[in-house]
Amino acid sequence: MMTAEGAKGLRVTFWGVRGSIPTAGAEFARYGGNTACVEIRLGDRLFVVDAGSGIARLGKALLDDGTPHVDLLLSHLHLDHVVGLPFFKPALTPGRSVTIHCGNCDGQTAEAGLARLFSPPIFPVTLDQLPADVRHVGFVAGQTLLFGDGAEVRTHRLNHPQGATGYRFTHAGRSVCYLSDLEHHVSGPDPDLVEFARGADAVIYDAMFSEAEYCRCVGWGHSTWEAGIAFADAAGAGQLVLFHHDPRHDDTAMDAFAAAAERARPGTVAAREGQTLVYTPR
Ligand SMILES: [Zn+2]
Ligand SMILES: [Zn+2]
Numbered sequence: 001m002m003t004a005e006g007a008k009g010l011r012v013t014f015w016g017v018r019g020s021i022p023t024a025g026a027e028f029a030r031y032g033g034n035t036a037c038v039e040i041r042l043g044d045r046l047f048v049v050d051a052g053s054g055i056a057r058l059g060k061a062l063l064d065d066g067t068p069h070v071d072l073l074l075s076h077l078h079l080d081h082v083v084g085l086p087f088f089k090p091a092l093t094p095g096r097s098v099t100i101h102c103g104n105c106d107g108q109t110a111e112a113g114l115a116r117l118f119s120p121p122i123f124p125v126t127l128d129q130l131p132a133d134v135r136h137v138g139f140v141a142g143q144t145l146l147f148g149d150g151a152e153v154r155t156h157r158l159n160h161p162q163g164a165t166g167y168r169f170t171h172a173g174r175s176v177c178y179l180s181d182l183e184h185h186v187s188g189p190d191p192d193l194v195e196f197a198r199g200a201d202a203v204i205y206d207a208m209f210s211e212a213e214y215c216r217c218v219g220w221g222h223s224t225w226e227a228g229i230a231f232a233d234a235a236g237a238g239q240l241v242l243f244h245h246d247p248r249h250d251d252t253a254m255d256a257f258a259a260a261a262e263r264a265r266p267g268t269v270a271a272r273e274g275q276t277l278v279y280t281p282r
Contacts (some may be wrong), residue, residue, distance in 0.1 A: 010174040010279040012202070012241075013039040016054020017271040019181070019208050019222070019244035020080050027250040032273025035080040036180060036244060038204065042171035045151050048072045049167060049178050054273065055084035063089040063096075071147065074102045075180055076164040077113045085114065086123045090132060097133040101145060103155055104163035109136035141165040156196040158182035160221040168196060172281035175199070177237075180206040180244045183220070184227035189234040197235040201279045204271065205231065207242035210257060225261045225268075232265065241277070242270040 016022075016034035023033035035052030048058065048070055062070060070090050075081055090096040102110035111127065114136075118127045127134065139145060141157035141164075154168040159182050166179040177197045183206075184190070197203055208222035225242050232240040242261060245254060258270035269277075 008043045009281050010171045011041040013276045014271045014273055015058040016052040017273050021247050022053040023247040030251045031254045040169050050075055050081045051085040052080050053084040056087040059089035069097045072100045076104045091130050094131040099135045101137045103139045103141035103165035107138050107140045109138035111136040174201045174279040176202045178204045181221050182206050184223045189231045194234045199236050201238040203232050203237045204241045204243045206244045208244050208246045229265045240268040
Protein backbone atom coordinates (compact mmCIF):
# COMPACT_ATOMS: atom_id res chain seq x y z
CA MET A 1 0.00 0.00 0.00
CA MET A 2 1.34 3.44 -0.86
CA THR A 3 1.70 5.69 2.16
CA ALA A 4 1.24 9.44 2.05
CA GLU A 5 5.00 9.80 2.49
CA GLY A 6 5.70 7.35 -0.27
CA ALA A 7 3.37 9.26 -2.55
CA LYS A 8 5.77 12.21 -2.42
CA GLY A 9 8.46 10.10 -3.99
CA LEU A 10 12.16 10.81 -4.01
CA ARG A 11 13.03 14.45 -4.62
CA VAL A 12 16.40 16.07 -5.24
CA THR A 13 16.90 19.83 -4.96
CA PHE A 14 20.18 21.47 -5.91
CA TRP A 15 21.35 24.35 -3.70
CA GLY A 16 24.91 24.34 -5.05
CA VAL A 17 26.21 22.64 -8.19
CA ARG A 18 29.68 24.18 -8.66
CA GLY A 19 33.04 22.65 -7.80
CA SER A 20 36.19 24.18 -6.32
CA ILE A 21 35.10 27.76 -5.58
CA PRO A 22 31.87 29.78 -5.49
CA THR A 23 31.51 31.68 -8.73
CA ALA A 24 29.57 34.91 -9.11
CA GLY A 25 28.59 36.90 -12.20
CA ALA A 26 25.83 37.26 -14.75
CA GLU A 27 27.53 34.72 -17.02
CA PHE A 28 27.03 32.02 -14.36
CA ALA A 29 23.48 32.97 -13.34
CA ARG A 30 21.49 30.22 -15.07
CA TYR A 31 23.44 27.21 -13.72
CA GLY A 32 24.42 28.93 -10.47
CA GLY A 33 27.70 29.61 -8.72
CA ASN A 34 27.40 28.06 -5.26
CA THR A 35 29.45 24.98 -4.41
CA ALA A 36 28.07 21.53 -3.68
CA CYS A 37 24.92 21.15 -1.59
CA VAL A 38 21.99 18.86 -2.42
CA GLU A 39 18.72 18.35 -0.53
CA ILE A 40 17.39 14.80 -0.78
CA ARG A 41 13.83 14.04 0.36
CA LEU A 42 12.71 10.46 0.80
CA GLY A 43 9.03 11.28 1.22
CA ASP A 44 9.18 13.69 4.15
CA ARG A 45 12.56 12.37 5.34
CA LEU A 46 15.30 14.97 4.83
CA PHE A 47 18.96 14.41 4.06
CA VAL A 48 21.43 17.13 3.08
CA VAL A 49 24.50 16.09 1.13
CA ASP A 50 27.53 18.35 1.40
CA ALA A 51 27.91 21.78 2.93
CA GLY A 52 29.34 23.89 0.12
CA SER A 53 28.33 27.52 -0.12
CA GLY A 54 24.85 26.49 -1.33
CA ILE A 55 23.97 25.27 2.16
CA ALA A 56 23.64 28.85 3.43
CA ARG A 57 20.39 29.45 1.49
CA LEU A 58 19.10 25.97 2.32
CA GLY A 59 19.75 26.71 6.01
CA LYS A 60 17.59 29.82 5.83
CA ALA A 61 14.75 27.77 4.28
CA LEU A 62 15.07 25.03 6.94
CA LEU A 63 15.06 27.64 9.69
CA ASP A 64 11.96 29.32 8.28
CA ASP A 65 9.99 26.07 7.92
CA GLY A 66 10.85 24.93 11.46
CA THR A 67 12.77 21.76 10.51
CA PRO A 68 14.01 20.53 13.93
CA HIS A 69 16.77 18.14 12.80
CA VAL A 70 19.13 17.78 9.85
CA ASP A 71 21.24 14.76 8.91
CA LEU A 72 24.15 16.21 6.93
CA LEU A 73 26.10 13.65 4.90
CA LEU A 74 29.51 14.90 3.81
CA SER A 75 31.20 13.39 0.77
CA HIS A 76 34.54 14.60 2.16
CA LEU A 77 36.11 17.64 3.79
CA HIS A 78 37.58 19.54 0.84
CA LEU A 79 36.78 23.22 1.22
CA ASP A 80 34.18 23.41 -1.57
CA HIS A 81 32.11 20.81 0.34
CA VAL A 82 32.25 22.40 3.82
CA VAL A 83 32.77 26.13 3.25
CA GLY A 84 29.08 26.92 3.80
CA LEU A 85 28.82 25.10 7.13
CA PRO A 86 29.79 28.12 9.30
CA PHE A 87 26.82 29.93 7.71
CA PHE A 88 24.27 27.09 8.08
CA LYS A 89 21.62 28.69 10.27
CA PRO A 90 20.20 25.50 11.85
CA ALA A 91 23.64 24.89 13.41
CA LEU A 92 23.62 28.45 14.74
CA THR A 93 20.16 28.21 16.33
CA PRO A 94 19.34 26.95 19.86
CA GLY A 95 16.80 24.14 19.90
CA ARG A 96 17.82 22.73 16.51
CA SER A 97 19.98 19.67 15.99
CA VAL A 98 22.41 18.72 13.25
CA THR A 99 24.19 15.37 12.88
CA ILE A 100 27.22 15.45 10.60
CA HIS A 101 28.11 12.10 9.01
CA CYS A 102 31.50 11.59 7.37
CA GLY A 103 33.03 8.46 5.85
CA ASN A 104 36.52 9.36 4.67
CA CYS A 105 38.35 9.96 7.99
CA ASP A 106 39.40 6.35 8.69
CA GLY A 107 36.23 5.75 10.67
CA GLN A 108 36.74 8.86 12.77
CA THR A 109 34.25 11.70 12.71
CA ALA A 110 34.75 14.95 10.80
CA GLU A 111 34.98 16.84 14.09
CA ALA A 112 38.76 17.30 14.18
CA GLY A 113 38.86 18.42 10.56
CA LEU A 114 35.94 20.80 10.88
CA ALA A 115 37.39 22.22 14.11
CA ARG A 116 40.20 23.64 11.97
CA LEU A 117 37.58 25.58 9.96
CA PHE A 118 35.62 26.65 13.06
CA SER A 119 38.69 28.22 14.58
CA PRO A 120 39.73 31.84 15.13
CA PRO A 121 41.04 33.71 13.28
CA ILE A 122 39.46 31.77 10.36
CA PHE A 123 35.96 31.80 11.95
CA PRO A 124 35.12 33.36 15.32
CA VAL A 125 32.89 30.56 16.64
CA THR A 126 34.36 27.18 17.57
CA LEU A 127 32.45 23.93 16.97
CA ASP A 128 31.74 23.44 20.67
CA GLN A 129 30.30 26.95 20.89
CA LEU A 130 27.60 26.31 18.27
CA PRO A 131 24.18 26.99 19.80
CA ALA A 132 22.51 23.96 18.18
CA ASP A 133 22.94 20.37 19.32
CA VAL A 134 25.63 19.35 16.79
CA ARG A 135 26.75 15.73 16.77
CA HIS A 136 29.36 13.91 14.71
CA VAL A 137 29.18 10.40 13.32
CA GLY A 138 32.14 8.73 11.63
CA PHE A 139 31.90 5.68 9.41
CA VAL A 140 33.97 3.93 6.76
CA ALA A 141 32.77 4.44 3.21
CA GLY A 142 31.22 1.18 2.11
CA GLN A 143 29.06 0.79 5.20
CA THR A 144 25.29 1.12 5.06
CA LEU A 145 24.09 3.95 7.30
CA LEU A 146 21.14 3.02 9.50
CA PHE A 147 19.02 5.71 11.08
CA GLY A 148 16.76 5.37 14.09
CA ASP A 149 13.62 5.97 12.04
CA GLY A 150 14.34 3.05 9.70
CA ALA A 151 15.95 5.08 6.92
CA GLU A 152 18.96 3.42 5.27
CA VAL A 153 21.59 4.99 3.03
CA ARG A 154 24.23 2.92 1.24
CA THR A 155 27.73 4.34 0.81
CA HIS A 156 30.76 3.64 -1.38
CA ARG A 157 34.33 4.91 -1.40
CA LEU A 158 35.22 7.13 -4.37
CA ASN A 159 38.57 7.57 -6.11
CA HIS A 160 39.59 11.09 -4.96
CA PRO A 161 42.55 12.65 -3.13
CA GLN A 162 41.99 11.99 0.62
CA GLY A 163 38.99 9.86 -0.41
CA ALA A 164 35.35 10.76 -0.77
CA THR A 165 32.07 8.96 -0.11
CA GLY A 166 29.32 8.25 -2.63
CA TYR A 167 25.75 7.77 -1.40
CA ARG A 168 22.78 5.78 -2.64
CA PHE A 169 19.31 6.77 -1.45
CA THR A 170 16.31 4.49 -1.96
CA HIS A 171 12.66 5.28 -1.35
CA ALA A 172 9.32 4.08 -2.71
CA GLY A 173 10.94 1.92 -5.37
CA ARG A 174 13.26 4.68 -6.57
CA SER A 175 16.93 5.28 -6.00
CA VAL A 176 19.39 8.10 -6.61
CA CYS A 177 23.19 8.01 -6.35
CA TYR A 178 25.34 11.01 -5.43
CA LEU A 179 28.86 10.42 -6.81
CA SER A 180 31.00 13.52 -6.28
CA ASP A 181 33.97 13.91 -6.14
CA LEU A 182 35.54 11.10 -8.14
CA GLU A 183 38.07 10.48 -10.88
CA HIS A 184 37.32 7.72 -13.38
CA HIS A 185 39.82 5.08 -14.44
CA VAL A 186 41.09 5.35 -18.01
CA SER A 187 40.44 1.61 -18.32
CA GLY A 188 36.70 2.24 -17.96
CA PRO A 189 34.02 2.35 -15.27
CA ASP A 190 34.99 0.91 -11.86
CA PRO A 191 33.12 -2.43 -11.64
CA ASP A 192 32.44 -2.09 -7.89
CA LEU A 193 31.04 1.40 -8.31
CA VAL A 194 28.99 0.26 -11.30
CA GLU A 195 27.39 -2.41 -9.09
CA PHE A 196 26.77 0.20 -6.39
CA ALA A 197 24.83 2.33 -8.89
CA ARG A 198 23.20 -0.61 -10.69
CA GLY A 199 19.70 0.30 -11.89
CA ALA A 200 19.54 3.65 -10.07
CA ASP A 201 16.91 6.04 -11.40
CA ALA A 202 19.43 8.88 -11.36
CA VAL A 203 23.17 9.29 -10.95
CA ILE A 204 24.48 12.69 -9.86
CA TYR A 205 28.00 12.55 -11.27
CA ASP A 206 31.20 14.61 -11.01
CA ALA A 207 31.41 15.87 -14.60
CA MET A 208 33.78 18.72 -13.95
CA PHE A 209 35.61 18.38 -17.25
CA SER A 210 35.17 17.30 -20.83
CA GLU A 211 37.48 14.60 -22.20
CA ALA A 212 39.29 17.31 -24.17
CA GLU A 213 40.09 19.15 -20.92
CA TYR A 214 40.80 16.06 -18.81
CA CYS A 215 44.31 15.37 -20.17
CA ARG A 216 45.51 18.53 -18.38
CA CYS A 217 43.73 17.59 -15.15
CA VAL A 218 44.68 13.94 -14.59
CA GLY A 219 45.05 13.18 -10.89
CA TRP A 220 42.96 16.13 -9.71
CA GLY A 221 40.23 13.73 -8.60
CA HIS A 222 37.48 14.65 -11.04
CA SER A 223 35.75 13.09 -14.00
CA THR A 224 34.19 14.04 -17.33
CA TRP A 225 30.70 14.05 -18.80
CA GLU A 226 31.82 11.45 -21.33
CA ALA A 227 33.00 9.11 -18.54
CA GLY A 228 29.70 9.83 -16.79
CA ILE A 229 27.81 8.53 -19.81
CA ALA A 230 29.97 5.39 -19.95
CA PHE A 231 29.39 4.88 -16.24
CA ALA A 232 25.61 5.40 -16.37
CA ASP A 233 25.36 3.05 -19.36
CA ALA A 234 27.43 0.37 -17.61
CA ALA A 235 25.26 0.65 -14.49
CA GLY A 236 22.02 0.55 -16.46
CA ALA A 237 21.08 3.75 -14.68
CA GLY A 238 18.26 6.10 -15.60
CA GLN A 239 18.98 9.81 -15.74
CA LEU A 240 22.56 11.08 -15.68
CA VAL A 241 22.86 14.40 -13.84
CA LEU A 242 26.08 16.32 -14.50
CA PHE A 243 27.37 17.99 -11.32
CA HIS A 244 30.38 19.74 -9.73
CA HIS A 245 30.67 22.16 -12.63
CA ASP A 246 34.06 23.72 -13.30
CA PRO A 247 34.03 27.37 -12.11
CA ARG A 248 35.63 28.26 -15.45
CA HIS A 249 32.55 27.01 -17.33
CA ASP A 250 30.09 29.87 -17.78
CA ASP A 251 26.46 29.36 -18.87
CA THR A 252 27.41 29.29 -22.55
CA ALA A 253 29.98 26.57 -21.96
CA MET A 254 27.56 24.65 -19.71
CA ASP A 255 24.85 24.81 -22.39
CA ALA A 256 27.30 23.27 -24.87
CA PHE A 257 28.31 20.45 -22.49
CA ALA A 258 24.69 19.77 -21.53
CA ALA A 259 23.56 19.66 -25.17
CA ALA A 260 26.42 17.37 -26.21
CA ALA A 261 25.74 15.04 -23.28
CA GLU A 262 22.00 15.00 -24.00
CA ARG A 263 22.68 14.10 -27.62
CA ALA A 264 24.99 11.28 -26.55
CA ARG A 265 22.62 10.00 -23.84
CA PRO A 266 19.04 11.34 -24.07
CA GLY A 267 17.63 12.48 -20.74
CA THR A 268 20.99 13.67 -19.38
CA VAL A 269 20.83 17.07 -17.68
CA ALA A 270 23.39 19.43 -16.16
CA ALA A 271 22.27 20.30 -12.62
CA ARG A 272 21.19 23.88 -12.02
CA GLU A 273 20.98 25.67 -8.70
CA GLY A 274 17.33 25.80 -7.58
CA GLN A 275 16.32 22.85 -9.75
CA THR A 276 14.22 20.02 -8.24
CA LEU A 277 14.11 16.57 -9.80
CA VAL A 278 11.19 14.36 -8.76
CA TYR A 279 11.18 10.58 -9.04
CA THR A 280 7.61 9.45 -8.43
CA PRO A 281 6.91 6.21 -6.52
CA ARG A 282 6.68 2.94 -8.37
ZN1 LIG B 1 34.70 19.23 -4.85
ZN1 LIG C 1 37.26 17.13 -3.42
